[in-house]
Amino acid sequence: MYVLRCVIPIEDNAELRLQGIQNLVRLEARNANLEGKGAITIRDLIKSALRMRPNRIIVGEIRSEEAIDMLQALNTGHSGSLSTGHANSPEDMLSRIETMVLMGMEVPLSAIQRQIASGIDLIVHVGRLRDKSRKVLEITEVIGYQQERILLQPLFCYEEKGEREGRIEGEWKKVHDLVFQDKLLAAGCDTEGDPEAGG
Incomplete structure (x- = not known):
């Protein structure tokens, strides 16, 4: 039986309710403060997640250039990871x-x-x-x-x-x-x- 050692969900706002995973590390993006500083983007979080050596990375939704980092994660031994996106068909x-x-x-x-x-x-x-x-x-x-x-x-x-x-x-x-x-x-x-x- 394959055991997941580490699963990292990454979201703008924590919505996923994952259960039964022993090592679950939730990461949540943060907007900039009033001075325009302190923002933590989905891209930042994907890069941080890769340093944690996870079995799976789950990105709540890709909307922008974070697609680059998600693709890199999928092509560097993190198969089984997943994300969502909005389109009219698989081709789209x-x-x-x-x-x-x-x-x-x-x-x-x-x-x-x-x-x-x-x-x-x-x-x-x-x-x-x-x-x-x-x-x-x-x-x-x-x-x-x-x-x-x-x-x-x-x-x-x-x-x-x-x-x-x-x-x-x-x-x-x-x-x-x-x-x-x-x-x-x-x-x-x-x-x-x-x-x-x-x-």
């Missing part, structure tokens, strides 16, 4: 990450795309439907980088079946199998779905 989220990185660093777009393809494994797209409900609409795997674009493959999609009493009804459809199962196995997960095996 990748475009937003590219834009956010460019806000803080001048690097070729291809270099950013390679970092994204190497660091991000899965994108879970949550959307609001017309009945105002929120649902997981798609789970997509990032499978590589070819011909100057990031390759995505949907694993599961939510398919609407109609409406009942003003509520949208639907079901999950499996579209493809996970390509990179080796990462799950390395993390102690059983790809056959046996909850007793793995962590």
Whole structure:
């Protein structure tokens, strides 16, 4: 069984309620004071977190150039870390990450795309439907980088079946199998779905 030694959630305002983790270090950003000093940004906190040798870093939401530091964390042995962001689709989220990185660093777009393809494994797209409900609409795997674009493959999609009493009804459809199962196995997960095996 894989044991998490250290998990570090990083947020603007502490909202996550994580339980059952022995070594949990919460970091919270701080605005500047009236003199314009003393600010602690998400970027500062990600850099500090990397010095603590965590198993997982959880960034509440990326909105700006902190995307650079999150990508670097994902590409330096902190796989399994996660963050959230706002976009209309998995493809749009990748475009937003590219834009956010460019806000803080001048690097070729291809270099950013390679970092994204190497660091991000899965994108879970949550959307609001017309009945105002929120649902997981798609789970997509990032499978590589070819011909100057990031390759995505949907694993599961939510398919609407109609409406009942003003509520949208639907079901999950499996579209493809996970390509990179080796990462799950390395993390102690059983790809056959046996909850007793793995962590």
